[in-house]
Amino acid sequence: MAGPGWQNGSMSNSSPAADAPSVAIREATEVTDELVAAFERLIPQLSKSNPPPDRSALEFMVNSPASVVLLARDVDDTGVEGEILGSLTLALFRIPTAMRAWIEDVVVDEAARGRGVGDTLNRAALEWAREAGAKTVDLTSRPTREAANRLYQRIGFVQRETNVYRYNLD
Numbered sequence: 641m642a643g644p645g646w647q648n649g650s651m652s653n654s655s656p657a658a659d660a661p662s663v664a665i666r667e668a669t670e671v672t673d674e675l676v677a678a679f680e681r682l683i684p685q686l687s688k689s690n691p692p693p694d695r696s697a698l699e700f701m702v703n704s705p706a707s708v709v710l711l712a713r714d715v716d717d718t719g720v721e722g723e724i725l726g727s728l729t730l731a732l733f734r735i736p737t738a739m740r741a742w743i744e745d746v747v748v749d750e751a752a753r754g755r756g757v758g759d760t761l762n763r764a765a766l767e768w769a770r771e772a773g774a775k776t777v778d779l780t781s782r783p784t785r786e787a788a789n790r791l792y793q794r795i796g797f798v799q800r801e802t803n804v805y806r807y808n809l810d
Contacts, residue, residue: 662715663725663757665764667708671698678711678724686747707731710764712748712757725752728761732772741769743779746788758791766795780804 668675676695683692693701701707708730714722726748732741743765748757769777779797781788793799 663760664713664715664721665760666711666713666721668698668702668711668727671695671702674724675711678727682724682727682747682749683745685750686745701729706733708765708768710761710768712752712761714752725749726757726761728765730765730768732769732774738775739773741765741772741774741777743777746779753787758788759795762791762795 675698679692679698683690698709701709710728710730711724712726712728714725716722726746728746729744730741731744732739734740743762746758746761748761766777778800779792781792783789
């Protein structure tokens with residue numbers, strides 16, 4: 641599924657910061673050694689309590705019709721794409737009242753933070769969800785992730801008055 645501005649499952653944006661890299665947003669369509677290594681590097685920066693997904697879990701995510709794994713890649717001045725700077729998973733699901741979307745596990749490499757990568761990833765996910773017909777996009781963020789919370793508010797996310805419940809199945 642590709643939305644406006646998307647060609648072959650990608651979107652390129654330049655971040656607004658003067659020293660920011662150009663960033664290409666790509667849908668992960670196959671699991672490579674590079675993708676596995678990127679998640680091994682990125683997920684510990686997001687969560688100390690959950691291990692990175694292994695190759696099998698990544699294959700399930702990449703091949704699932706219910707999730708889109710978006711990758712942010714650095715792009716140099718000549719247009720050559722470099723390393724994976726961050727990732728985001730967009731879950732899309734139909735419920736009786738509408739198509740819904742949920743952003744999960746947004747992570748940008750510590751070395752690339754503050755350069756617009758998270759903004760570009762999130763805006764790409766919003767466009768993807770819009771094109772998929774979603775009426776809303778939800779996400780959660782721990783209060784301690786202050787920069788992330790400021791980003792979400794700057795993009796236009798509004799904090800909801802709701803109770804979020806969790807039932808642990810482990």
